[in-house]
Amino acid sequence: xxxxxxxxxxxxxxxxxxxxxxxxxxxxxxxxxxxxxxxxxxxxxxxxxxxxxxxxxxxxxxxxxxxxxxxxxxxxxxxxxxxxxxxxxxxxxxxxxxxxxxxxxxxxxxxxxxxxxxxxxxxxxxxxxxxxxxxxxxxxxxxxxxxxxxxxxxxxxxxxxxxxxxxxx
Numbered sequence: 001x002x003x004x005x006x007x008x009x010x011x012x013x014x015x016x017x018x019x020x021x022x023x024x025x026x027x028x029x030x031x032x033x034x035x036x037x038x039x040x041x042x043x044x045x046x047x048x049x050x051x052x053x054x055x056x057x058x059x060x061x062x063x064x065x066x067x068x069x070x071x072x073x074x075x076x077x078x079x080x081x082x083x084x085x086x087x088x089x090x091x092x093x094x095x096x097x098x099x100x101x102x103x104x105x106x107x108x109x110x111x112x113x114x115x116x117x118x119x120x121x122x123x124x125x126x127x128x129x130x131x132x133x134x135x136x137x138x139x140x141x142x143x144x145x146x147x148x149x150x151x152x153x154x155x156x157x158x159x160x161x162x163x164x165x166x167x168x169x
Contacts (some may be wrong), residue, residue: 004065005037011055026050063161064168071157076086076169078154083163092129094155099127106169116140129159 113120
């Protein structure tokens with residue numbers, strides 16, 4: 001069972017709130033809420049605004065529950081190490097790391113895009129964090145750069161979340 005569901009169930013039980021009551025408090029259908037807590041749908045910002053005060057938890061704590069459901073412990077720990085050691089505050093870990101590997105391989109982003117048979121503009125938007133990296137592209141970049149998908153995932157995770165959230169996970 002998902003950590004987010006376990007944690008939410010625990011709090012709801014302590015507060016004697018059923019999912020039916022939670023649906024009334026949030027204005028969302030019970031089946032919709034169940035699908036969200038089972039990981040079948042993402043949490044909307046609107047739902048979080050209503051849910052967090054009911055659960056009496058911070059957004060950071062809630063995010064940490066989501067992270068533990070999405071990523072193995074090793075990737076989270078690696079992201080924490082990277083976040084602590086990364087020397088730049090305003091630069092993306094993913095961008096810096098990939099550009100460094102490309103430089104070491106005497107390769108451009110254009111050449112990488114051609115090698116993985118993906119649009120250069122799309123790949124650039126992924127590398128710079130403007131859009132999420134899809135699973136197929138992650139696999140191709142991993143193979144082309146000879147770097148594990150887990151390593152790249154840890155860079156993405158370090159970029160997306162604060163050190164506080166990662167440490168809570």
